[in-house]
Every structure is written in structure tokens, then in C-alpha cells.
Amino acid sequence: MAEQDLIIPELGEHLPTPDIAEDALADVRSYPAKPQLQEALGFPTELVEDWEEKAIAKMGELLEKYRSLRLYLDICVKCGACTDKCQFFLGSGDPKNMPVARQDLLRQVYRKHFTAGGKYAPDLVGAKPLTREMLDEWFTYYHQCSQCRRCSLFCPYGIDTAEISMAAREIMDSIGMGQKYTNEVVLKCHQIGNNLGIPEAALRNICEGVEEDLEEETGVSIRVPVNEAGADVLLVAPSADFFAEPHIDGLIGYAKVFHQAGISWTVSSHASEAGNFAMYLGSYEHMHKVSTRIRTAAIDLKVKRVVMGECGHAWRAAYSFLNTICGPWDFLDPNYPIPQHICEFTQDLIERGGLALDPTANDHMTVTFHDSCNPARAAGMGGYPGGQFEIPRSIIRACCNKYVDMHPDFIREKTFCCGGGGGLLTEELMPVRIAGATPRLQALKQVMDNDGVTHMAAICAICKSQFTAILPKVDMDPDMIVSLHQLVSNAIQLGAKD
Amino acid sequence: MAYDFQGKSIDHDEEGFITDVGDWSPELASFLAEQEGIALGDEHWEVINFLRDYYNEYQIAPAIRVLVKQMKKAFGPEKGNNKYLYELFPYGPAKQACKFAGLPKPTGCI
Numbered sequence: 001m002a003e004q005d006l007i008i009p010e011l012g013e014h015l016p017t018p019d020i021a022e023d024a025l026a027d028v029r030s031y032p033a034k035p036q037l038q039e040a041l042g043f044p045t046e047l048v049e050d051w052e053e054k055a056i057a058k059m060g061e062l063l064e065k066y067r068s069l070r071l072y073l074d075i076c077v078k079c080g081a082c083t084d085k086c087q088f089f090l091g092s093g094d095p096k097n098m099p100v101a102r103q104d105l106l107r108q109v110y111r112k113h114f115t116a117g118g119k120y121a122p123d124l125v126g127a128k129p130l131t132r133e134m135l136d137e138w139f140t141y142y143h144q145c146s147q148c149r150r151c152s153l154f155c156p157y158g159i160d161t162a163e164i165s166m167a168a169r170e171i172m173d174s175i176g177m178g179q180k181y182t183n184e185v186v187l188k189c190h191q192i193g194n195n196l197g198i199p200e201a202a203l204r205n206i207c208e209g210v211e212e213d214l215e216e217e218t219g220v221s222i223r224v225p226v227n228e229a230g231a232d233v234l235l236v237a238p239s240a241d242f243f244a245e246p247h248i249d250g251l252i253g254y255a256k257v258f259h260q261a262g263i264s265w266t267v268s269s270h271a272s273e274a275g276n277f278a279m280y281l282g283s284y285e286h287m288h289k290v291s292t293r294i295r296t297a298a299i300d301l302k303v304k305r306v307v308m309g310e311c312g313h314a315w316r317a318a319y320s321f322l323n324t325i326c327g328p329w330d331f332l333d334p335n336y337p338i339p340q341h342i343c344e345f346t347q348d349l350i351e352r353g354g355l356a357l358d359p360t361a362n363d364h365m366t367v368t369f370h371d372s373c374n375p376a377r378a379a380g381m382g383g384y385p386g387g388q389f390e391i392p393r394s395i396i397r398a399c400c401n402k403y404v405d406m407h408p409d410f411i412r413e414k415t416f417c418c419g420g421g422g423g424l425l426t427e428e429l430m431p432v433r434i435a436g437a438t439p440r441l442q443a444l445k446q447v448m449d450n451d452g453v454t455h456m457a458a459i460c461a462i463c464k465s466q467f468t469a470i471l472p473k474v475d476m477d478p479d480m481i482v483s484l485h486q487l488v489s490n491a492i493q494l495g496a497k498d
Numbered sequence: 499m500a501y502d503f504q505g506k507s508i509d510h511d512e513e514g515f516i517t518d519v520g521d522w523s524p525e526l527a528s529f530l531a532e533q534e535g536i537a538l539g540d541e542h543w544e545v546i547n548f549l550r551d552y553y554n555e556y557q558i559a560p561a562i563r564v565l566v567k568q569m570k571k572a573f574g575p576e577k578g579n580n581k582y583l584y585e586l587f588p589y590g591p592a593k594q595a596c597k598f599a600g601l602p603k604p605t606g607c608i
Contacts, residue, residue: 031512180512185606195606202556209564240607243561247608275607311607425607427513461607 006431008473009091015442017084021093028431030143030423033178040187041286044176051175052130056113058174059106062167063114069167072159073110076100082151082159087416088144091435096141099151099161105138106168135177142168143179144432146424147280147313148373148417165422166282173281181426185277189290194239194273200226203269206242210252220494222259224251225266229301233258233265235342236274236294236318237309238461246468246483247461250310253485256492257346261354265307268297274314275461279321280423288325291317295326304333307340310483312372312421312460315341319379341381343459346488347391350398356493359401365455366402367487368447369393370440370467371415372460386412392459392484399491404451410443418458420466437470445476457484503529515596515603519553522600530598534589538598542586544573549599559601565591 035045048054063070082099084090089097096102104126111118111127118127128134147162172178188197198206207224214222225231235258241251258265271293278286298306306329308318318339323329329338337344349355369392381387389412397403410416419436447453458464458481468478500507501516503526509517514530516522527546531538538546548568552560560568562580570578587594596603 181605188606196604196608197558197606199557202558205556206561206564209567213567238607243604243606244608245562248561248563426605465608 006434006473008434009438009441011438011442011445011474013446015090015439018090018093020095022095024092024094025088025097025144025432025435026094026140028144028429029140030426031180031428032139033180033183037180037183037187038173038176038178041173041178041183043173043178043183047176051135051177054175055130055135055171056109058171059110059167060114062170063110066163066167068160068163070114072103072164073107074115075157076103076107076159077157079156081154081156082161085151085154087148087150087419087436087439088146088432091419091438092432094435096137097144099155099159102141102145103159103161103164105134105141106164109134135172138168139172139177139179142172143423143429146373146417146419146422146436148421149377150373150414150417153377153413162422166280169280170282173283179423182277182280182423186281186286186290189273189277189293190286193270193293195275195277196239196243198239198242198272200269203242203267203272207267210248210255214252214255218494220259222255222494224255225264227269227301228264228266231264231266231301231303233263233305233307234271234294234298234301234303235265235267235307235309236271236297236314236339237267238274238311238314239272240461240465241309241311242272244461244465246479246481246486247310247464249486249489250483251485253483253487253489253492254309254342256489256494257342257349257355257485260356260492260494261349266301266303268301270300271297274308274311274318276314276317277423279313279317284325287317287321291322292326294318294322295329298329299331305336305340306332306338307342307345309342310459310461310485312374312462316374316378337383341375341391342485343391343395344381346395346485347382350395355488357398357488357491358493359399359491361490362400362487363402365400365482365487366404366451366453367396367400367455367457367482368404368406368444368453369396369411369484370418370444370456370458370463371411371413372458372463373415373417373421375459376413376415389413392457395484396457396487399487404447404453406443406447410439416440416443418460418463418466419470421460421462425462425466433466434470434473437466440467441470441474441476455480455482457482457487459484501526501529513597513603516600519600519602526600527598534594536587541577542595542598544577545569545583545586545591545595546599548572549595549601553599553601559592559596559604562592
């Protein structure tokens with residue numbers, strides 16, 4: 001297993017804006033999706049013959065459908081505010097990872113085909129044809145964007161690069177140029193019900209194992225029910241919560257919270273995935289198909305509420321799209337948010353005195369919180385502005401005596417992406433992932449050095465996996481990443497109530 | 499992409515995982531391990547055999563937690579921990595042991 005040539009960053013006191021390093025990440029390319037995989041998703045199996053024509057037609061279709069896309073492509077004034085805001089640029093110096101440059105890959109072609117200036121005076125307006133070379137650059141650099149939308153926050157016009165990169169990926173899929181990792185995950189979700197491809201029997205085996213461990217550990221019979229019709233709550237967690245570390249400690253936390261609240265709940269093998277990778281493809285059709293599994297499961301299991309687990313883009317897909325994509329959800333109890341985030345659920349219990357928490361249980365930790373990009377910038381929580389920042393912090397503070405925030409420029413809505421979101425959490429993109437993680441790790445190191453931070457909590461499966469993979473590469477301890485509900489799990493006093 | 503093994507061509511993916519579980523044999527496992535500088539001993543086989551049994555039953559590799567627990571049950575706490583598994587398979591049981599066992603690499607948000 002040959003390691004790629006990885007550039008391991010040195011983490012100093014501050015993160016300097018890097019010198020321009022042309023093509024620093026130009027050779028780091030996603031694996032293409034194989035014909036079989038493309039076919040299974042209804043995409044052309046390989047690059048179609050008349051790909052240029054088809055791509056332009058698809059672009060035209062998307063421009064008609066999404067007026068925002070046309071606006072974003074028209075409105076950029078090249079002010080430069082975004083240039084040093086993307087973590088992939090900050091970590092690599094590759095100028096094509098400046099958001100404006102990433103957008104321009106599509107914008108140049110847009111200008112050529114869809115604007116008068118581009119048709120009659122292409123050189124004056126920077127219009128370019130879609131050549132094979134350009135298409136290859138699309139494939140490379142639109143798969144070096146985690147769709148985290150940090151740049152859009154600093155753009156005076158609010159141009160959303162995520163939407164542009166989704167459009168580019170949708171165009172590429174439509175002409176037979178899919179990315180293996182994301183497409184494979186979407187297909188597994190369609191076929192098996194979750195991104196990892198955990199079949200029902202395995203899901204039951206895992207949940208029963210967790211129940212056994214919990215009973216052994218706590219002496220209390222705490223359930224992790226699968227497919228239990230008539231439960232009040234359907235919990236939709238990322239499948240990594242059943243599989244990976246430290247994710248599964250979060251699942252244990254959810255189980256303890258439900259147990260202590262005395263609310264019946266279940267996971268579903270049909271909708272055993274919160275994440276919706278189809279969002280990364282920009283494909284409405286596939287997003288709809290993935291989301292509909294949740295609806296079907298909620299109806300079949302006759303639940304009253306749907307609660308989403310710790311999963312970043314799942315929360316975006318659920319919070320922003322669930323209702324429009326596969327609503328109405330009028331069969332659920334209207335007294336609760338539809339859908340509800342597990343953090344909202346836990347916070348509500350804490351506020352109502354439904355959970356007894358002993359923060360000294362986490363006294364061996366000084367904790368900081370990594371705001372995951374999708375909850376931070378693409379969703380809300382608690383029904384008030386900034387709830388998505390306050391609620392997780394409030395839960396952590398209730399569970400831990402020692403909490404420290406990272407530098408204010410790098411948290412809350414200005415948070416950095418972990419570097420692994422948006423379909424990048426795959427081995428061949430490791431150099432991109434290391435570059436993208438660097439700004440966050442820099443900010444983390446600062447609070448480790450200055451404030452004695454020992455652990456960083458997150459509410460996203462991808463963030464947890466990405467940091468766990470990257471930390472050892474910079475000689476940091478991967479076990480310092482914890483699930484937020486792991487902290488709750490440690491602090492919760494079973495059987496006791498305030 | 500294919501291994502040339504015992505006069506047979508065995509397809510694998512970009513990371514060296516065989517694409518057809520049916521192509522697997524214990525000899526192939528040793529061959530794959532050798533390529534990564536590992537000579538498979540009894541300890542490695544304890545893990546590989548469990549992975550294969552689990553896969554045959556559940557059509558997915560076991561979660562690390564399940565693997566650790568099973569190793570602990572079968573062989574005691576000194577073998578039922580992450581550190582031990584990483585010593586046997588430096589690139590991680592999920593990646594490297596699955597590869598030798600001929601299982602597809604679990605991918606997703608992990």
C-alpha cells in the first residue's frame with residue numbers, strides 16, 4: 001500500500017496566507033466511476049461522444065432551473081474577497097482552489113455560450129470553450145471543493161461556490177464522468193439503505209452488541225431498537241454511527257438520552273442513513289430517492305417524530321430540503337420540529353430538567369468544538385438565529401467543566417471545513433484532505449498550546465472520520481476527536497433526574 | 499488492474515482490493531500480504547478468518563468495535579484491542595486486513 005507523496009504541514013503559531021503554488025494539487029484526482037456504477041445510477045457509462053454539446057445543453061437546463069446559478073455566474077466582480085478563505089487554498093497555495101478561480105472554470109464556459117459578450121468578444125470577457133483539458137480541470141477541481149460555503153460568507157454578493165460545484169458535478173455525471181467514491185456511496189444507499197452498505201442483519205447484530213455492552217457497563221438495560229413499529233421517535237443517524245470510532249460512542253449517547261427521557265425510539269434498516277450524498281452530486285432525482293427512504297420508514301414504523309443524528313450534510317438536507325423534496329410531513333406530531341436535530345432534542349431535555357448530568361465525569365478533558373460546515377452555514381437549530389452554534393456549546397458546557405472556543409475567526413459561521421466533506425473523504429484525495437484540514441488543525445493547536453485543550457467534539461460523521469485520519473499524519477492523537485453525544489454519554493446519570 | 503497470481507489474472511481496484519470475493523484463496527491472502535511486506539502468521543489468520551466468517555454471514559466487514567469485541571472474547575483482552583490489531587496490520591484492520599481477507603473496503607463516512 002504505497003503512501004502518496006504527502007506534504008505534511010508544519011503547524012506554527014498562526015496560519016500564514018500561503019505563497020501561490022501553481023498546480024500544487026493539479027495531479028490529485030478522484031477515481032472515475034466505473035461504467036457499471038454509472039449505469040446503475042442512470043448516468044452514461046463513459047464519456048459520451050458529443051460530450052461538449054451535451055454538457056452545454058445540460059448547463060442550459062440547469063440555468064433555466066436554478067436562477068441562482070445564473071446569478072452567481074453573472075455577478076462576480078473579481079473583488080478578491082474570497083481568495084484567501086477556502087481551506088483548500090490556505091492549505092495548499094494552489095490558486096485554482098481560490099473560490100473565484102474554481103467558479104471561473106464554469107463561468108468561462110458559461111460566458112462563451114450563454115452571454116452576448118462571450119459570443120461576440122470572447123477574449124474581452126474571459127470566455128472559453130469547453131475543451132477536454134477544461135473538462136479534466138473541472139473533474140479535478142470541482143472534486144477539491146467540499147461545498148462548505150465558507151467563501152460565500154465572505155463574498156459581498158453571497159456567491160455560493162457549493163452550488164456551482166454541484167452544477168459542475170451534475171453536468172459531468174450527465175456526460176458520463178462521475179466520481180467513484182460519491183457515486184458508489186449513493187448506489188449503496190439506494191440498494192441497501194445506507195452509505196456504508198450495512199444490511200439489516202448486520203445492523204441488528206451491531207445494535208444488539210451495543211445493548212449488551214451497555215448493560216455490562218452500566219447495569220441498566222438500555223435499548224438500541226431496530227425497526228420497532230409504534231415507537232415515538234425514528235432516529236436517522238449516519239451509518240458511520242453504527243460502524244466507526246468515535247462515532248459509535250455518539251450512538252451510545254443518543255441511546256442513553258432516549259432511555260433517560262423515557263421516550264420510545266427506533267432506528268430503521270430501510271432508512272439507516274442520515275447523510276444524503278446525492279446532494280454532493282447536485283442530483284435532485286437521487287436526493288429525492290435517498291430522502292424518500294426516511295419518509296417511507298417514518299410511515300411504515302408509524303412514528304410521531306423524526307430525529308436526525310450527528311451528521312453535517314444530513315442536517316442540511318433534512319433542515320433545508322426534506323419538506324420540499326418529500327413532504328408534507330403532516331403525519332408527524334406538529335408539536336415538535338420536523339425534523340429535529342438530536343442536539344435540539346437533548347438540549348430541550350436539559351432545559352426541562354429531564355437529564356441529570358455530572359460534568360465532573362469529563363474532567364479529564366478540556367474540550368473545544370468544531371462547528372461542522374453544513375449545520376453552521378446551511379442550516380439552523382432551535383428556531384432562533386445562531387441556534388446551531390449555541391445549542392451544541394450549551395450541551396457541551398452542561399457536560400464538561402472545561403470548555404474553550406477556538407479563535408473567533410475560525411468558528412461559528414466562519415468555521416473551516418474539516419477538509420473531508422462534499423465527497424472528498426476518499427483515499428486518493430488524501431493530499432487535498434490534508435491541505436483542507438490544515439487551517440482547522442492550526443486553530444486547534446493554538447488552543448491546545450494556550451489553553452490546554454485535549455479534545456475536540458464534532459457533530460458530523462465526516463468531520464470525525466476525517467480528523468481521525470489526518471491527526472496522526474501531523475503527529476497528533478486521533479483519539480482527541482469525540483462525538484458530542486459521547487460527552488453526554490459520559491456525564492449522564494442514569495436513573496437520576498434533576 | 500489485475501494481479502498475476504498462479505497463472506491467473508485477478509482483478510483488483512485502484513487500491514489493490516480484489517473486485518470479486520470469489521477469487522479469494524488463502525494463498526492469495528499470503529501473496530497480497532507479501533506485497534505489503536507482511537508474512538502472515540497465526541495471529542494474522544485469527545483476524546482474517548473472523549473477517550471472512552463475519553462477511554459470509556453479514557455481507558459487510560465487521561465494525562471495528564465488533565472485531566475488537568470478538569477478538570477479546572475468543573483470544574483474551576491482550577488481543578482484543580485496537581493497538582494489537584494495528585501492530586498486526588499497520589495500515590489498520592479495516593483497510594489492510596480486509597484487503598488480505600478479500601473483502602471490499604468499507605467506504606462511506608468513515
